[in-house]
Amino acid sequence: xxxxxxxxxxxxxxxxTSVKIECRSLDxxxxxxxxxxxxxxxxxxxxxxxxxxxKATYEQGVEKDKFLINHASxxxxxxxxxxxxxxxxSFYICSARRQGGxxxxxxxxGTRLTVV
Amino acid sequence: AQxxxxxxxxxxxxxxxxxxxxxxxxxxxxxxxxxxxQSPGQGLQLLLKYFSGDTLVQGxxxxxxxxxxxxxxxxxxxxxxxxxxAAEYFCAVGxxxxxxxxxxxxxxxxxxxxx
Numbered sequence: 606x607x608x609x610x611x612x613x614x615x616x617x618x619x620x621x622t623s624v625k626i627e628c629r630s631l632d633x634x635x636x637x638x639x640x641x642x643x644x645x646x647x648x649x650x651x652x653x654x655x656x657x658x659x660k661a662t663y664e665q666g667v668e669k670d671k672f673l674i675n676h677a678s679x680x681x682x683x684x685x686x687x688x689x690x691x692x693x694x695s696f697y698i699c700s701a702r703r704q705g706g707x708x709x710x711x712x713x714x715g716t717r718l719t720v721v
Numbered sequence: 722a723q724x725x726x727x728x729x730x731x732x733x734x735x736x737x738x739x740x741x742x743x744x745x746x747x748x749x750x751x752x753x754x755x756x757x758x759q760s761p762g763q764g765l766q767l768l769l770k771y772f773s774g775d776t777l778v779q780g781x782x783x784x785x786x787x788x789x790x791x792x793x794x795x796x797x798x799x800x801x802x803x804x805x806x807a808a809e810y811f812c813a814v815g816x817x818x819x820x821x822x823x824x825x826x827x828x829x830x831x832x833x834x835x836x
Binding site for chain 2: 609611637639646647648649651654696698700702709710711712713714715717
């Protein structure tokens with residue numbers, strides 16, 4: 606149990622366009638989902654925390670108008686990179702926390718975004 | 722604020738040898754501690770976690786970790802490494818922020834296994 610599906614696994618887009626990444630909890634309800642960004646050979650940096658039905662909480666330095674997060678249901682959160690630029694190229698990973706008290710976090714397999 | 726330090730950026734061990742990956746944390750209260758493994762281009766897989774109770778935690782794939790409050794450490798160990806263990810390992814501390822819990826990761830340790 607506790608599977609998180611992230612889609613797409615990789616995407617290439619043109620500079621100036623927007624890209625949407627989906628994160629789904631397949632077999633559990635996730636009250637909270639997290640979005641991370643990982644640069645090559647570096648650690649994961651938390652971008653934002655999203656709670657179902659409310660606005661996401663962004664970490665300091667993360668542009669909320671550029672990285673739009675929607676958590677419309679207990680099983681789906683989306684990250685939209687708007688007006689993408691080459692510097693947005695990175696590995697984006699989501700994780701979900703199970704509803705009901707467990708303190709475990711399950712991670713998606715990540716999305717490699719390349720902006721050309 | 723909480724922080725996690727993994728002092729070893731890169732470790733190389735021979736297959737069959739024992740392994741210890743170091744992790745030190747800084748947090749004012751009792752932390753929730755995690756070890757994750759990441760293969761290239763993949764997400765993170767949970768190896769083990771500590772919330773409370775027994776300070777020696779057993780995980781998957783033969784890994785274990787010991788929580789030492791006096792040293793603020795949560796080192797990961799494996800008695801005999803397999804070539805398939807080569808990957809990036811991340812230590813993380815989970816903290817409650819009032820509205821949610823979130824993880825802070827260390828910078829990771831890349832494990833290379835020689836045959």
